[in-house]
Amino acid sequence: MPLYIYEAAYTSESLAAQIREPQDRLEATRALYDAAGVTVVAAGHPLGERDVVIVFDAPDDTAAASVALTIGAGGAARSGRTTRLLSTQEWKQSLERAQDVASQYRPAR
Numbered sequence: 001m002p003l004y005i006y007e008a009a010y011t012s013e014s015l016a017a018q019i020r021e022p023q024d025r026l027e028a029t030r031a032l033y034d035a036a037g038v039t040v041v042a043a044g045h046p047l048g049e050r051d052v053v054i055v056f057d058a059p060d061d062t063a064a065a066s067v068a069l070t071i072g073a074g075g076a077a078r079s080g081r082t083t084r085l086l087s088t089q090e091w092k093q094s095l096e097r098a099q100d101v102a103s104q105y106r107p108a109r
Contacts, residue, residue, distance in 0.1 A: 001057040003041065003085040004064045006071075007050045014076035015051070025052070032070055036063045 018025070026043050033040055033056065042055040058064040061084065068082045086094065
């Protein structure tokens with residue numbers, strides 16, 4: 001299954017609610033991941049621009065998007081970003097395909 005990274009920044013209202021009632025948000029949202037067929041591989045809370053980072057695998061881009069859309073529609077995140085990771089095999093295949101098509105590209109210089 002493809003891997004994805006989901007990063008989000010909470011709204012000030014969401015952070016205030018979490019300070020009032022601290023809880024494990026990964027566990028609180030587990031049913032969402034299960035319903036989408038998504039498996040969380042790793043999760044954490046970085047210091048800085050983002051408040052949460054989740055690495056998960058999903059059956060396809062549609063399943064991954066459904067999770068991001070549901071979280072976004074909930075209103076607790078002020079921003080979110082999903083990034084699909086290519087496996088090393090997919091990356092190698094992309095490099096090989098680039099070899100095949102590179103002669104057709106002329107950069108503007």
